[in-house]
Amino acid sequence: MLEKRDGRDDGVEESEVCMEQKEPLLEVKGLKKYYPIKDGIITHTIGHITAVDGVDFKLYPGETLGLVGESGCGKSTIGRQIVALENPSEGEILYKGRPIRRMAKDETKEMKRNIQMIFQDPYSSLNPRKTVFEILSYPMLYHKICSEREAPKEVERLLDLVGLSKNMAGRYPHEFSGGQRQRIGIARALSLRPELIICDEPVSALDVSIQAQILNLLKNLQKEFGFTYLFIGHGLDAVHYISDRIAVMYLGKFMETGQAQELFENPGHPYTVALCNASPIPDPKVRDRNRRILTDEIPSNVDIPAGCRFHPRCFCSTEHCKFHEPSLLSVNESGTHMAACPIMNPLQRQEETEACISI
Amino acid sequence: MRPVLEVKDLEVAFTQNKKEKKVIDRVSFTVMPGEILSIVGESGSGKSVSLLSVMGLLANNGNVVGGGINFEGTDLLALTERELDQIRGNSMTMVFQDALTSLNPVFTVGTQMIETMMRHTDMNKKQARDRAILLLEKVGLPNPSAIMKKYPHTLSGGMRQRVMIGMALCCNPRLLIADEPTTALDVTIQAQIMELLKKLQKEMGMSIILITHDLGLVAEMADRVVVMYAGQIVEEAPVNELFEKPAHPYTRALLQSVPNKKKDKNIPLVSIEGTVPENYDEITGCRFSNRCRYYENRCRKEQDLESLGEYKKIRCWKRETAGMMV
Numbered sequence: 001m002l003e004k005r006d007g008r009d010d011g012v013e014e015s016e017v018c019m020e021q022k023e024p025l026l027e028v029k030g031l032k033k034y035y036p037i038k039d040g041i042i043t044h045t046i047g048h049i050t051a052v053d054g055v056d057f058k059l060y061p062g063e064t065l066g067l068v069g070e071s072g073c074g075k076s077t078i079g080r081q082i083v084a085l086e087n088p089s090e091g092e093i094l095y096k097g098r099p100i101r102r103m104a105k106d107e108t109k110e111m112k113r114n115i116q117m118i119f120q121d122p123y124s125s126l127n128p129r130k131t132v133f134e135i136l137s138y139p140m141l142y143h144k145i146c147s148e149r150e151a152p153k154e155v156e157r158l159l160d161l162v163g164l165s166k167n168m169a170g171r172y173p174h175e176f177s178g179g180q181r182q183r184i185g186i187a188r189a190l191s192l193r194p195e196l197i198i199c200d201e202p203v204s205a206l207d208v209s210i211q212a213q214i215l216n217l218l219k220n221l222q223k224e225f226g227f228t229y230l231f232i233g234h235g236l237d238a239v240h241y242i243s244d245r246i247a248v249m250y251l252g253k254f255m256e257t258g259q260a261q262e263l264f265e266n267p268g269h270p271y272t273v274a275l276c277n278a279s280p281i282p283d284p285k286v287r288d289r290n291r292r293i294l295t296d297e298i299p300s301n302v303d304i305p306a307g308c309r310f311h312p313r314c315f316c317s318t319e320h321c322k323f324h325e326p327s328l329l330s331v332n333e334s335g336t337h338m339a340a341c342p343i344m345n346p347l348q349r350q351e352e353t354e355a356c357i358s359i
Numbered sequence: 360m361r362p363v364l365e366v367k368d369l370e371v372a373f374t375q376n377k378k379e380k381k382v383i384d385r386v387s388f389t390v391m392p393g394e395i396l397s398i399v400g401e402s403g404s405g406k407s408v409s410l411l412s413v414m415g416l417l418a419n420n421g422n423v424v425g426g427g428i429n430f431e432g433t434d435l436l437a438l439t440e441r442e443l444d445q446i447r448g449n450s451m452t453m454v455f456q457d458a459l460t461s462l463n464p465v466f467t468v469g470t471q472m473i474e475t476m477m478r479h480t481d482m483n484k485k486q487a488r489d490r491a492i493l494l495l496e497k498v499g500l501p502n503p504s505a506i507m508k509k510y511p512h513t514l515s516g517g518m519r520q521r522v523m524i525g526m527a528l529c530c531n532p533r534l535l536i537a538d539e540p541t542t543a544l545d546v547t548i549q550a551q552i553m554e555l556l557k558k559l560q561k562e563m564g565m566s567i568i569l570i571t572h573d574l575g576l577v578a579e580m581a582d583r584v585v586v587m588y589a590g591q592i593v594e595e596a597p598v599n600e601l602f603e604k605p606a607h608p609y610t611r612a613l614l615q616s617v618p619n620k621k622k623d624k625n626i627p628l629v630s631i632e633g634t635v636p637e638n639y640d641e642i643t644g645c646r647f648s649n650r651c652r653y654y655e656n657r658c659r660k661e662q663d664l665e666s667l668g669e670y671k672k673i674r675c676w677k678r679e680t681a682g683m684m685v
Contacts, residue, residue, distance in 0.1 A: 070545045179634060280576050281619075282614065
């Protein structure tokens with residue numbers, strides 16, 4: 001049985017206090033991932049695709065960190081490296097203070113059980129030849145969470161937990177709708193009683209009304225069992241709804257990190273401003289508002305712009321930005337809100353930029 | 360003013376295993392010149408099927424079994440396939456959700472655009488080529504003459520969708536049907552494409568039907584909105600009215616289920632439990648009743664789409680209390 005962990009307290013202040021006291025569950029240090037590009041008859045490497053280019057963050061028990069960015073910014077690659085589907089080119093991932101790549105065999109098995117993933121596409125992430133019962137029970141049998149005799153009962157409980165009826169266990173994935181399949185994906189992640197769940201765009205492929213069902217389900221499960229989430233998404237509103245903290249990513253690097261509310265109310269990076277402006281607001285009365293819409297598309301990650309990587313698309317870039325790559329600087333006094341833009345930083349903002357960022 | 364498109368009591372049925380299933384039930388709507396009409400609904404609500412039947416692009420087992428489709432005074436259902444070809448892609452065009460599968464992978468962008476124009480107009484190749492370059496520039500693609508020589512798979516998702524829109528504009532259409540044109544794209548690119556559509560619509564004065572499930576986009580783009588559920592229209596209203604006073608419980612729930620940065624995060628989102636029923640054509644009475652919070656006995660009786668004012672229509676027994684439901 002999944003035993004209930006300490007219920008998560010609501011309210012931001014509480015979680016801030018917790019964060020300082022608790023050990024991080026997961027720590028990512030200087031993570032980088034490059035994919036070589038090969039060419040020629042005698043294949044040789046002619047360049048690299050930079051997927052992740054030096055990312056640091058900590059994830060505390062019971063919290064949700066949201067990762068947002070356009071496609072190709074490396075957010076999914078981070079998730080895949082944490083569940084050890086891919087090895088980092090550089091940097092380290094520490095799980096409970098221990099590097100995941102240098103663990104003993106049984107420790108690795110335990111770690112893999114504790115970190116589970118929910119995938120974006122509920123159509124391709126379930127094996128079409130296995131029934132729901134098999135999909136949910138095999139991992140549990142492998143990890144000896146239950147015996148073969150207890151399995152049916154356990155599967156029933158999991159289905160109940162994610163809001164599916166227990167007589168669905170004998171069906172195959174194609175008999176379900178998109179939202180129901182995503183529930184099966186969630187049940188599979190829960191079956192191993194993990195501590196950390198990586199949600200890789202779990203609602204992007206779903207209808208609006210079903211999105212709300214899945215987001216509510218994820219939130220309720222977290223309240224009940226104290227899961228930690230890394231929530232990857234490109235829909236800002238969904239990420240904001242579920243996350244305590246958010247990191248905004250662009251071409252493999254964090255542009256801004258901070259508490260969800262703070263980040264949107266008082267963005268410290270022009271890219272965050274642009275992302276907020278891009279998402280449509282369901283209110284026709286504000287449709288004529290002044291929006292700052294990014295021109296162009298995300299540059300290729302083979303050839304990352306020099307200086308600040310966002311400067312070719314930025315609306316307040318200066319000569320300085322073309323040559324100097326900014327690092328994450330604190331935006332507020334407490335240091336919980338960081339942004340990699342010296343131009344927009346209120347602690348060192350200049351007057352002329354004031355005009356261009358006020359929207 | 361005469362409407363550009365008038366769909367009246369459209370009924371579409373698909374035949375599967377020798378059984379006929381009616382997926383579109385008496386759908387009527389009109390599009391006026393220069394107007395953006397948005398059709399909203401979940402997947403499987405029939406919004407794409409209704410517009411595919413307007414374009415005459417239904418799959419082989421699908422048939423229009425009732426009603427009429429009138430485009431600028433021409434009855435589209437009475438036309439032969441060849442006559443329809445004169446209108447389709449010419450004065451009435453469509454942009455699809457997945458630009459990669461709707462472009463031909465073995466021809467360059469240029470070849471496909473030139474072919475479209477040469478087929479529908481009496482331009483020669485040179486003229487068509489010049490116009491294609493002009494259009495690609497118009498949809499905001501940098502270096503259009505280089506893009507003409509490219510194959511679709513070498514372009515990014517946003518660029519492909521721009522090419523699709525450019526192609527749709529080849530013959531100065533009076534009606535553009537956009538079927539979830541940005542669902543597969545990033546928010547930033549989505550914003551760009553939507554701005555582009557708005558700009559083109561103003562410049563060229565065409566009408567647009569925007570099919571989407573994203574209410575945010577509806578609020579940004581539409582003049583009027585048609586809400587579909589399980590093959591029927593459940594509500595129709597001007598955009599401001601729909602967002603201010605949604606009358607049908609389904610519309611209301613849809614609006615409340617959208618996460619919003621301004622809402623309090625500790626309040627759970629309103630979600631519509633359950634899914635669109637299968638075999639919804641066999642249901643008598645309200646098709647939304649199994650998911651509706653306001654269900655009562657009379658909902659089992661068939662309810663027609665009723666007009667409340669010129670542009671406002673609703674299909675719900677509880678419409679008289681509609682304004683008061685929260």
